Amino acid sequence: MTRSLPKSLLRLVTATALLALAVPAGTASATGDGATAGAAGHRRPCVGSARPADGPGAEVLRIAEQAKAELGLKSVVLRVTRDGQELLTTALGESMTGVPAQPAMHFRNGNIAISYLGTALVRLAEQGRVDLDAPVGRWLPDLPPALGERFTLRMLAASTTGLIDYVKDPAFGPAVYADPFRQWTADELTSISTEADLLYPPGSNWSYSHANFVLLGEALEAQTGLRLDELIKEQVLDPLGLHETANSYTPDIPTPVLHAFTAERGTYEESTFWNPSWTTAPGAVETTDICDLARSAVGIGSGELLSPAGLRTFLDPGTVGLGHPTKDCPATLCIPQTEATHYGLGILTLGDWVSQHPLFFGYSASQDYLPCDHLAIAVATTNNPTAPGGHTAHTIAQRIAAALSPDHPIPDFG
Numbered sequence: 529m530t531r532s533l534p535k536s537l538l539r540l541v542t543a544t545a546l547l548a549l550a551v552p553a554g555t556a557s558a559t560g561d562g563a564t565a566g567a568a569g570h571r572r573p574c575v576g577s578a579r580p581a582d583g584p585g586a587e588v589l590r591i592a593e594q595a596k597a598e599l600g601l602k603s604v605v606l607r608v609t610r611d612g613q614e615l616l617t618t619a620l621g622e623s624m625t626g627v628p629a630q631p632a633m634h635f636r637n638g639n640i641a642i643s644y645l646g647t648a649l650v651r652l653a654e655q656g657r658v659d660l661d662a663p664v665g666r667w668l669p670d671l672p673p674a675l676g677e678r679f680t681l682r683m684l685a686a687s688t689t690g691l692i693d694y695v696k697d698p699a700f701g702p703a704v705y706a707d708p709f710r711q712w713t714a715d716e717l718t719s720i721s722t723e724a725d726l727l728y729p730p731g732s733n734w735s736y737s738h739a740n741f742v743l744l745g746e747a748l749e750a751q752t753g754l755r756l757d758e759l760i761k762e763q764v765l766d767p768l769g770l771h772e773t774a775n776s777y778t779p780d781i782p783t784p785v786l787h788a789f790t791a792e793r794g795t796y797e798e799s800t801f802w803n804p805s806w807t808t809a810p811g812a813v814e815t816t817d818i819c820d821l822a823r824s825a826v827g828i829g830s831g832e833l834l835s836p837a838g839l840r841t842f843l844d845p846g847t848v849g850l851g852h853p854t855k856d857c858p859a860t861l862c863i864p865q866t867e868a869t870h871y872g873l874g875i876l877t878l879g880d881w882v883s884q885h886p887l888f889f890g891y892s893a894s895q896d897y898l899p900c901d902h903l904a905i906a907v908a909t910t911n912n913p914t915a916p917g918g919h920t921a922h923t924i925a926q927r928i929a930a931a932l933s934p935d936h937p938i939p940d941f942g
Contacts, residue, residue: 573632574607574617574631574632574772574817574818574819574820575617575631575632576617576618576619576630576631577614577616577617577618580616584608584610584615584616584931584932585608585615585616587931587932588606588608588615588616588928588931588932589616589618591924591927591928591931592604592606592618592620592924592928593620595920595923595924595927596620596621599909599915599916599920599923600911600912600913600914600915600916601621601909601910601911601912601915601920602621602622602789602910602911602912602915603619603620603621603622603623603629603786603908603909603910604618604619604620604621604629604907604908604909604924605618605619605620605629605630605631605633605635605786605818605907605908605909606618606619606818606905606906606907606908606924606928607631607818607819607821607822607904607906608822608903608904608905608906608928608932609822609826609903609904610901610902610903610904610932611902612826612902615932617631617818617819617822618631619631619633619818621910623784623785623786623787623910624787627787629786629910630784631817631818631819632784632817632819633784633785633786633817634772634781634782634783634784634785634786634815634816634817635781635785635786635788635815635816635817635891635893635908635910636781636788636804636813636814636815636886636888636889636891636893637773637814637815637816637821637886637893638804638807638808638886638887638888638891638893639807639808639874639884639885639886640814640816640821640824640884640886640893640895641760641775641808641812641813641814642741642808642812642874642875642884643824643828643874643875643884643895644760644763644764644765644812644824644828644874645685645741645744645745645748645756645760645808645809645812645874646685646842646872646873646874646875647763647764647828647833647834647842647873647874648748648759648760648763648764649681649685649744649748649873649874650834650838650839650841650842650873651763651764651833651834651838652748652751652752652763653681653838653841654834654835654838657751657752658681658748658751658752659681660680660681660682660841660845661680661681661682662680662681663676663677663678663679663680664676664679664680664681664684664743664747665677665679667746667747667750667751668743668746668747668750670715671722671743672722675689675722675726675730678729678730679730679743680730680731681744681747681748682845682846682873683730683731683740684740684741684743684744684747685740685741685744685845685873685874686734686845686846686847686871686872686873687734687735687736687737687740687871688730688731688732688733688734688846688847688850689726689730689731689737689740690726690727690728690729690730690732690733690735691721691722691724691726691727691737691739691740692720692721692724692725692726692727692737692739693721693735693736693737693738693739693861694717694718694720694721694737694738694739694806695738695806696861697720697724700720704806705792705793708793708799708802708803708889709779709801709802709803710803710805711803711805712803712805712806713805714742714745714746714809714810717738717739717742717806718739718742718743720739721737721739722739725856727854727856727857727861727862728854728856728857728862731846732850733850733851733852733854733857733862734847734850734851734862734863734865734871735851735857735861735862735863736861736863736871738806738807738808741808741809741812741874742808742809742810743809744809745808745809745810745811745812746809749811755811756775756809756810756811756812757774757775757811757812758811759811760775760811760812761774761775763833764827764833767827767833768823768824768827768828768832768833769823770816770820770823770824770827771820772816772817772819772820773814773815773816773817773820773824774814774815775811775812775813775814776813776814776815777810777811777813779801779802779803779804779805780801781800781801781815782815785800786908786910787800787910788800788889788890788891788910788911789890789910789911789912789913790889790890790911790917791911791913791917792889792890792917796913799889799890800890802889804888804889807888818906818908821893821895821906821908822904822905822906824895824906825895825896825897825904825905825906826897826902826904828875828882828884828895828897829881829882829883829895829896829897829898829899829904830882830897830899831843841873842872842873842875843872843875843877843882844870844872844877845872845873847865847870847871847872848865848866848867848870849865850865851863851864851865851870851942852864863941863942864942868939869939869940869941869942871941876941878896878938878939878940878941879936879937879938879939880898880899880900880936881896881897881898881929881936881938882896882897882899883895883896883897883922883925883938885919885921885922885925887918887919887921890910890911891908891909891910892908892909892910892918892919892920892921892922893906893907893908893909893921894906894907894919894921894922894924894925896925896929896938898929898933898936900936901932901933901936903929903932903933905925905928905929907921907922907924907925907928908921909921909924922938925938926938
């Protein structure tokens with residue numbers, strides 16, 4: 529049974545969704561606050577704001593500049609909007625030595641694409657094209673029957689299957705770092721998880737596993753007959769006007785590029801074109817720019833593409849109340865899912881915010897939306913040699929939220 533969301537969040541996102549559903553589909557991109565500007569595909573470039581002298585924009589800039597210095601960041605790129613109006617768009621620091629960072633530069637968006645996968649899933653269910661609670665074995669014949677007969681699309685998207693996370697496998701990290709340019713296949717990734725014992729009976733607990741989303745992508749391709757990148761484009765990217773957001777089946781990034789650097793292998797080195805094929809389902813390995821990320825925060829966080837009922841499922845598909853440590857699943861993996869902080873269908877509810885924040889290969893980003901204030905925060909960061917690592921973009925987003933909406937802080941997950 530789906531449990532209740534925090535009342536303030538549910539009331540506000542439902543109202544936003546009802547309003548959005550009244551807007552003709554063809555106008556969605558024109559009414560958002562990304563870089564899209566009207567019909568016929570005409571778009572303004574993603575450019576920086578004039579330097580604000582005072583007001584909220586000046587406070588956001590101060591926070592970003594201070595965090596860049598304090599956290600040892602090579603670049604900070606951000607865009608903040610309220611009620612669809614730009615408060616600040618800026619890029620601080622460098623992409624590479626001597627190359628200034630720019631708002632229009634593309635970067636990897638990591639698990640933000642999983643929020644598109646979850647949104648697409650709910651839309652397909654509302655269109656009657658998929659059943660969230662049907663066993664997926666029919667669509668995934670290579671999945672062991674003991675799993676295929678028990679797993680559902682809802683479980684995959686909510687990360688409640690009990691599959692171990694292949695990223696946590698002791699041999700996986702060393703293999704990635706030994707050859708960061710390796711192209712991983714979906715079968716290589718999922719087999720690590722499906723050949724291991726489940727952490728708990730499907731649907732009875734919560735733990736994050738990248739394998740869930742690789743399998744979800746395969747299942748949706750089989751059910752719809754569309755490649756996953758085409759499906760996400762049809763269901764999410766085009767309706768939201770995210771024209772600078774795209775999948776790539778190679779490690780390439782469209783120019784201009786925000787370059788990334790990391791010391792994860794023991795020496796500070798460029799990681800921009802390390803292969804991200806292991807991060808999620810083929811077809812959902814995407815790049816974006818900061819204007820699209822801010823537009824995405826609004827579109828995904830408000831449930832613009834979903835009905836009110838669909839939005840409730842998206843934000844809490846039954847995860848609230850799950851998450852408890854067991855003998856096989858410690859508290860660091862089986863994290864309590866509370867009304868205040870919980871996982872939805874590829875999305876995080878963090879207090880009154882709807883969020884997602886990827887971190888890998890020297891890239892950090894954060895996408896956050898506060899429905900009650902129509903406040904959107906989008907941040908991307910890269911590291912200098914002295915950077916401590918971690919979710920630095922999300923740290924900056926939390927500081928911006930505390931300054932602009934002090935009654936609605938962004939809590940940490942779990």
